[in-house]
Amino acid sequence: MEESFDFSKVPYDFGMCAAENCPKATTCLRQIALKHAPEDMIFLRIMNPNTLKKMKGACKLYRPNNKIINALGFMRTVNALTLNVADTFRLRMITFLGRKNYYLKRKGGAPLSPAEQQYVVALAQELGVVMEEYFDGYVESYNWNK
Helix, strand or coil: CCCCCCHHHCCCCCCECCCCCCCCHHHEHHHHHHHCCCCCCCCCCECCHHHHHHCCCCCCCCCECCEEEEEECCHHHHHHCCHHHHHHHHHHHHHHHCHHHHHHHHCCCCCECHHHHHHHHHHHHHCCCCCCCCCCEEEEEECCCC
16 A cells, blocks of 8 residues: 655755656655646756756665654753753754754754754763653654755
């Protein structure tokens, strides 16, 4: 049974691929997204066919369709911080994520990638917070950024 694909989750600037006879077409997010594009979308963001024709060997633009686990929110970690280290944690996270993304991701408004999750855990542990679970929730999604 084929899993349903939600085209609304495709980022606006994600380039789709219409390469003919691609051996990896069935597992490439770029081809899968194009296949599921709604008919009422007249203009799509498509990769240049001339670039695709010149490509030799393995495709450098291939995006696998395997899903990753993203964390939602890290308020559990924030609440476990002592007053002495809370400012250090917040400032270093803002430096890492940016101010807007820090506040957005802190409460689960945007998912944290696996790399961002590792940073949160490493920083919390460095500041003396050792927990069984650092995040408020999880969601499985495609890795559009790889």
